Amino acid sequence: MGVAQSFAEMMRAQRGALFGWVPVFLAVGVGLYFQLGFEPSMIHLGRVALAGLFCAAFARGLPEPARPLAVAGLLVCLGVLLASARAHSVAGPVLGFRYYGAVEGRVVAIDRSGSDALRLTLDHVVLDRVSPERTPLRVRLSLLGDRSSDIPPEPGLRVMITGHLSPPSGSVEPGGFDFQRHAWFIGLGAVGYARTPLMGVAEPAGGLGVFRVRMAASARIQEVLAGDVGGFAAAITTGDRSAISQQALDALRASNLAHLLAISGLHMGLMSGVVFAALRIALALVPPLALRVPARSIAAAGALVAAAGYLALSGGNVATQRAFIMVAVALVALMIGRRAISLRGVAIAATIVLVLRPEALMGPGFQMSFAATTALVAVFGWIRDEKISMGPGWLKPVSAVVISSAVAGIATAPIGAAHFNAIAQYGLLANLVSVPLMGVLVIPAAVVAVVLAPIGLEIVGLWLMSFGVWWILAVAHFVTALPQSRSYVVGPDAAxxxxxxxxxxxxxxxxxxxxxxxxxxxxxxxxxxxGTQRPDVLISDTGTLVGVMTLEGRALSKARGAGFAARNWLENDGDGSDQGVANARWDANSTAIMHLSGKRAVEAFKGCVRGQVVVSSVKFDPQDLPCVVHDPDSLKQTGALAYRFGAQGLEMAQTARTASGDRLWTYWPERKTPRTPERYARRNKD
Known part of the structure; x- marks a missing residue:
């Protein structure tokens, strides 16, 4: 049998199954766009469009087995164009310098930072001595220090505060998480903090009605349910996480239960399922009506309306939008008499998400949710097709929960480990005893609370809900306290x-x-x-921290300060140590690299030798030194740095700038002459 005939038979065997590859090749195009080291010009995009048109035009002229290849090429080109169009459509001013002064704006989001500080997102921003053309559309401020004199932030309230703002920072190491790209797509043009009191400028005006309802509902939940129970309940109903403590969040993450806090496919699916079942039962209780109307379609339509309401009430973030699309596809399939859960349905949902928000592909939420959903549909479809018994009737729900938790855990574990560098050793156990309670008690009680709220009896549903939430939090804390409950893994290569x-x-x-x-x-x-090899030396983009790999793990130059970079470096190394432990490994007498922290260290600097690298946390302009020097000014042009030990000593491996490229969302000052030994050699020769 010839190659062509074998290929034709192989492609004919895929009939009816090729649609599942549509979002895959669309994702390839999206991924290619985001991996570019430069921003494609109109000429580049025009060539991509022509390539797509070529694939579309010649698809019909190709033999039938080869047509899917042309369609795949078209989808890749579409992915590139969609990602580029989305990136340009969200464009807005990005603050190009450090700013200190008055910040005025309207409160459009309230949450908490990683340090547990209250954080406000403002739009309609006004900055002192900054023109409207250069003013970011949105800024985000963490409120630090004593906030007892603050006015309570309300949705839509126009506020003023004196704060520090700066452009969104780049990755903490070359190839790391790109916060600049993340900020670009959520519309943040500046981030910072404030220690001064928050003042009100104007009462909330029109608009932001849904946000007000959300925050009012969250406040009512926290009024009825105190502490982390109320914070958890508010988070899964309104999307407001500002009331749950950092300790509870850490426990949920360490026990692999943090996904229960985010309003995702599980919550949306459970809520829709509860509403669908309730409507089916209600219609069945009226036989004359049940015999004359399509009860299943009506129940599915009602569940879709409820899901849309949940989407609005929860704040409509990207994860919830993705969950809504997946549920909507399943419910529409029910309404038109198709199988609700199928790989085709998952592919449709993934395609819609990629078309609307191509940037979602790069985040762990998209990757983990669709990995879990695809694996679950495939496994349960195989069980159905092969007629594999799940036990007697009374045992089937238990078997389904165990299989679901195991399959979803296996499918998402590598992705979670790659993004978060941690594996919850008892995560499966924690999910087995917690997830069923979400479906049996927590979500149904939340629906009851919403239904009874108009007559003032929401406390009944919230009271029932509290028992399930308390159990989940108790499980999280118990599992976290177990020995070796969490292990760490090294961050993987990009491939x-x-x-x-x-x-x-x-x-x-x-x-x-x-x-x-x-x-x-x-x-x-x-x-x-x-086989992943971590950089031997890492230098932060401000010069405030240096990390050198040793036999005991990475040694950090400071025990305090630059905590975000320190935590990320250690996690990416697969090292669970804290910054203090890592600092104890530091050898201040190293001949390879020297860290000058602060002005006093610079003043006490006595010189260096060729092959040595000197990092300063303050501006430092040495004269006629034979070594390589990095200070905040030079690091602004390169971002964080990675070095490797080579035959000739330390060798530059990569910079954050070369890793992320010059893109729409990156900001790099004009490049200056690098401070290298060659520069000084040339200057001395002249």
């Missing part, structure tokens, strides 16, 4: 997750023997991950 996804999707979507090639790709991804 690991795409290769893992390719293997996972090939195993599920492809028909025929080639599908087992997915196992090879999965094994290869883990092999590459196991």
């Amino acid at each position: 690991v997750l795409p290769l893992l996804a390719l293997g996972f999707l090939t195993l599920i979507l492809w028909r025929g023997r080639l599908r087992w090639g997915g196992l090879v790709a999965i094994a290869a991804s883990f092999l590459i991950w196991s």
